[in-house]
Amino acid sequence: MYDSIIVGAGPAGMTAALYLLRSGKKVLLLESDSFGGQIASAPNVENYPGIPHMDGSDFADKLLSQVTDFGADIDVTRVGGIIKKDDFFDVITENGPVSGKTVIIAVGVKHRTLGIEGENNYYGKGISFCAVCDGPFYKGKVAAIVGGGNSAVQEALYLSDICANVHLIHRRDSFRAEKSLVENAKNKDNIIIHTDSVISSFIGENQIKGLTILNKRTSEVTDITCDVLFEAIGRIPENNIFSDLIELDGDGYVIAKENCATSCPGIFVAGDCRQKNIRQLTTAVADGSTAALAAVDFLN
Numbered sequence: 159m160y161d162s163i164i165v166g167a168g169p170a171g172m173t174a175a176l177y178l179l180r181s182g183k184k185v186l187l188l189e190s191d192s193f194g195g196q197i198a199s200a201p202n203v204e205n206y207p208g209i210p211h212m213d214g215s216d217f218a219d220k221l222l223s224q225v226t227d228f229g230a231d232i233d234v235t236r237v238g239g240i241i242k243k244d245d246f247f248d249v250i251t252e253n254g255p256v257s258g259k260t261v262i263i264a265v266g267v268k269h270r271t272l273g274i275e276g277e278n279n280y281y282g283k284g285i286s287f288c289a290v291c292d293g294p295f296y297k298g299k300v301a302a303i304v305g306g307g308n309s310a311v312q313e314a315l316y317l318s319d320i321c322a323n324v325h326l327i328h329r330r331d332s333f334r335a336e337k338s339l340v341e342n343a344k345n346k347d348n349i350i351i352h353t354d355s356v357i358s359s360f361i362g363e364n365q366i367k368g369l370t371i372l373n374k375r376t377s378e379v380t381d382i383t384c385d386v387l388f389e390a391i392g393r394i395p396e397n398n399i400f401s402d403l404i405e406l407d408g409d410g411y412v413i414a415k416e417n418c419a420t421s422c423p424g425i426f427v428a429g430d431c432r433q434k435n436i437r438q439l440t441t442a443v444a445d446g447s448t449a450a451l452a453a454v455d456f457l458n
């Protein structure tokens with residue numbers, strides 16, 4: 159019987175493990191894919207306080223060593239759900255059920271992608287999912303951003319202060335984003351808005367150099383030059399497997415209190431998979447420590 163079972167070994171889950179282990183608790187860390195989560199695919203992270211430059215995969219490796227050195231048990235297996243027993247939980251994995259007195263859900267999010275042929279080849283080579291993370295690397299350059307919601311327009315505004323020009327590409331004739339944001343974007347001289355338009359292909363051998371855009375209304379095809387494409391077409395939380403026990407919001411994010419407690423006593427949540435405004439490394443590790451210490455209180 160574990161004191162705590164952590165589902166997902168991204169920055170949030172591994173930080174939670176660290177805090178629980180240092181509080182003397184027995185911890186199992188379950189990961190379906192590779193340890194480190196999303197940050198492991200970030201080659202250059204510049205916004206982690208106190209570390210001016212770091213490779214995300216190095217960070218992930220160090221965090222994993224840190225938690226295993228403190229004695230975490232780990233298993234590579236996908237979690238399929240949680241069953242509540244009287245005073246513990248069975249976590250259902252591909253390798254069978256494991257029991258814990260508390261559970262911390264830290265399964266992160268997946269980014270929705272365009273589904274265009276060859277797209278995978280450009281991840282980290284000019285396609286990014288986070289303007290706040292990667293925008294500053296493109297200072298004075300040309301950025302493109304695809305999407306029509308608040309995130310896309312906010313990111314276009316953010317990039318307009320950093321980049322020479324920003325192409326905002328949206329498939330519909332009007333934006334879903336708040337009117338005031340759209341007005342601000344329209345008033346920026348260096349934001350070029352392409353409505354009714356979809357990206358049909360990428361230009362560039364091993365690095366994004368531009369995009370071919372199809373205007374669906376006029377059928378006009380245009381090539382634009384850009385150094386980076388930010389995809390802001392939505393994130394997909396994968397929390398449905400827990401929805402019989404804990405409350406999710408309308409978008410599928412876990413609803414939690416300030417201390418990361420969910421609606422089910424004994425289950426906590428940390429990181430990108432919970433309802434919040436900012437999804438970053440700093441907020442993920444902050445949640446990890448908060449959830450872990452709340453779990454320690456619960457156990458004690």
Ligand SMILES: Cc1cc2nc3c(=O)[nH]c(=O)nc-3n(C[C@H](O)[C@H](O)[C@H](O)COP(=O)(O)OP(=O)(O)OC[C@H]3O[C@@H](n4cnc5c(N)ncnc54)[C@H](O)[C@@H]3O)c2cc1C
Binds near residue numbers: 169197204428430431
């Ligand atoms: C390319 C890229 C660059 C980024 N750059 C930066 C940056 O420079 N600065 C910054 O602050 N942030 C950056 N971010 C964002 C940052 O990485 C995330 O906010 C952070 O990783 C969230 O941590 P998390 O632990 O909540 O979730 P994740 O990192 O998503 O980790 C969740 C883990 O849970 C696992 N999992 C999911 N479902 C299951 C299941 N059912 N069973 C078991 N395991 C499961 C996943 O495989 C994953 O490993 C970047 C993101 C990306 C994609």
